[in-house]
Amino acid sequence: MFPIHHLEDDELQRIRIACAFLFSPDQARDDLFLKNLKLEHVTKAFREKAKRYHPDLHRHEPREMLEKRKERFIKIRDSYDILKHYFPEEEVRATADEGAVLRRVIAVGGAKGGIGKSIFAANLGILLSAAGHRTVLVDLDLGGANLHLYLGTTSLGSCINDFLTRRIPRLEDAMTSTRYGPQLIGGDSSQFGAANISFATKMKLLRSLKQIEADYIILDLGGDTSYNIIDFFLAADVGVVMATCDPAAYLEAYNFIKVALYRKLSRLFGEESDIGMDKDVELANLIAKLTKPEEGGSDGVANIVELRNRIRTEQPRNLFLINQVLRSFSPKLVINMVEDQSNTDAVVWRIQEVAEKMLCTKVDFVGSLPFDGEIKRSARDLVPAVARAPHGYYSLSLSRIAASLGLKVRGI
Ligand SMILES: Nc1ncnc2c1ncn2[C@@H]1O[C@H](COP(=O)(O)OP(=O)(O)O)[C@@H](O)[C@H]1O
Ligand SMILES: [Mg+2]
Numbered sequence: 001m002f003p004i005h006h007l008e009d010d011e012l013q014r015i016r017i018a019c020a021f022l023f024s025p026d027q028a029r030d031d032l033f034l035k036n037l038k039l040e041h042v043t044k045a046f047r048e049k050a051k052r053y054h055p056d057l058h059r060h061e062p063r064e065m066l067e068k069r070k071e072r073f074i075k076i077r078d079s080y081d082i083l084k085h086y087f088p089e090e091e092v093r094a095t096a097d098e099g100a101v102l103r104r105v106i107a108v109g110g111a112k113g114g115i116g117k118s119i120f121a122a123n124l125g126i127l128l129s130a131a132g133h134r135t136v137l138v139d140l141d142l143g144g145a146n147l148h149l150y151l152g153t154t155s156l157g158s159c160i161n162d163f164l165t166r167r168i169p170r171l172e173d174a175m176t177s178t179r180y181g182p183q184l185i186g187g188d189s190s191q192f193g194a195a196n197i198s199f200a201t202k203m204k205l206l207r208s209l210k211q212i213e214a215d216y217i218i219l220d221l222g223g224d225t226s227y228n229i230i231d232f233f234l235a236a237d238v239g240v241v242m243a244t245c246d247p248a249a250y251l252e253a254y255n256f257i258k259v260a261l262y263r264k265l266s267r268l269f270g271e272e273s274d275i276g277m278d279k280d281v282e283l284a285n286l287i288a289k290l291t292k293p294e295e296g297g298s299d300g301v302a303n304i305v306e307l308r309n310r311i312r313t314e315q316p317r318n319l320f321l322i323n324q325v326l327r328s329f330s331p332k333l334v335i336n337m338v339e340d341q342s343n344t345d346a347v348v349w350r351i352q353e354v355a356e357k358m359l360c361t362k363v364d365f366v367g368s369l370p371f372d373g374e375i376k377r378s379a380r381d382l383v384p385a386v387a388r389a390p391h392g393y394y395s396l397s398l399s400r401i402a403a404s405l406g407l408k409v410r411g412i
Pocket of ligand 1 (some may be wrong): 112113114115116117118119120146223336337338369370371372373375376377379394
C-alpha cells in the first residue's frame with residue numbers, strides 16, 4: 001500500500017522505523033513488505049504489542065519494569081500514529097474499536113463561553129461511564145469552573161486548585177465520585193488568580209493528567225485561546241472544537257483551530273515537542289515568521305500554504321516534517337444548539353473550506369447537537385440531559401458523535 005517510490009528519503013526512513021517497532025527490523029527493511037502493508041496488519045500488530053506493553057495491563061509489576069513498558073508503549077503508539085495516517089480516515093475509524101487503548105484523553109474546546117462545551121463534556125462522560133469505561137472529567141476552565149454543576153454536584157471537597165497550589169500532593173487526591181458515574185476533578189474559579197498558572201505548573205499538571213488511571217479522561221477547557229488552554233488541547237489524543245451556527249461562534253471556533261495549529265508549529269522543537277528531534281534553526285526561524293509576525297520584519301509568511309511553499313523551495317529536507325505535523329493535526333468539529341440543519345451544513349462547509357485553504361488542515365465534522373430548551377432546566381435542576389432523557393434527541397445525537405469519535409457507548 002505504501003507508495004514507497006514516491007516518498008522522500010526521510011519520510012520513508014520514518015515509516016521504516018515505525019514498522020520496526022510494530023513488526024520487526026527485517027520486515028521494516030523489506031520494500032515488498034511495505035508495499036503490501038494494509039491497515040488491518042498495522043492495527044493487528046499495534047493491538048498485539050499494546051497488550052504486551054500497555055502499563056495499565058501490567059500494574060502489579062515493579063515500578064522500574066513498568067516505566068520500561070511505558071516507554072516502549074509510547075513508541076508503539078507513536079509508530080501506529082505515523083503509519084495510520086497513510087490510510088483513509090474512515091477506514092482507520094472503523095477499526096478503532098479498542099478506543100480505550102487508542103484514544104484516551106479527549107479535550108473539549110472551541111468558541112468562547114456559553115455555547116455548551118461543559119454540558120457536552122459532562123454528558124459525554126456520563127455516556128462513557130454508563131458503558132463501563134472508567135471515565136474522569138477534568139474542569140480546566142480555570143477561570144470559569146462549573147463542570148461540577150452539570151454533574152449534579154454543588155459542593156466539592158478538594159479540587160484542581162488545591163493541586164496547583166500544592167495543598168494536595170497528587171492530582172488524584174482531588175478526584176470526587178459523582179452521582180452519574182464519572183469521576184470528577186473539579187475547579188474553583190473563585191480562588192484568586194486561578195486561571196494564571198506558570199509554565200512549570202502547567203507541565204506538572206499535564207504530566208499528572210496523563211498518568212491518571214482511567215479509560216477516558218475528558219478535559220473541559222475554557223473557550224479562550226490563551227497558551228494554557230491551547231496546550232491542554234494539543235496534549236489530548238482527540239481535540240473536539242465546538243461551535244454554533246452563530247457567526248461569532250464559528251469564527252471563534254476557526255480562530256481556535258488556527259491558534260492551536262500555529263502553537264503546535266511553534267512548539268515543534270523544544271520541551272513540549274511531540275517529535276523529540278534536534279532543533280533545525282532554519283525551519284524554526286521560518287515558522288517564527290508565520291507565528292510571530294510582530295518579530296519577523298518585512299519577510300513574513302502569510303499563511304500555512306505559503307509556509308509550505310517556502311519550505312519546499314528553501315529547505316526541502318523539512319517538507320516531510322511539516323507534512324507530518326499537518327497530517328497529525330485533526331480537530332473534530334461539533335456544532336451545538338442546532339435549530340435548522342441546513343444552517344449547520346453551511347457552517348461546517350465554511351469552516352472546513354477555510355481551514356483547508358488557509359491552514360492545509362482537514363477539519364473532521366463529527367456531528368451536531370440540537371437546540372434543546374430542556375437543557376437549561378436540566379442544568380438548573382442538576383440532572384444531566386442524558387440522565388433526564390436518555391432516549392431524547394440530544395442524547396441520541398451525542399451517542400452518534402461518540403461513535404464518530406471512535407468511542408464505544410451503549411445503544412448505537
Ligand atoms: N444543546 C443545547 N440546547 C439548548 N441550550 C444549551 C445546549 N447546550 C448548552 N446549552 C445552554 O448553554 C449554556 C452554556 O452551556 P455551557 O456548557 O456552560 O457552555 P460553555 O462551557 O461553552 O461555556 C447553558 O445554560 C446551557 O443550558
Ligand atoms: Mg464551560
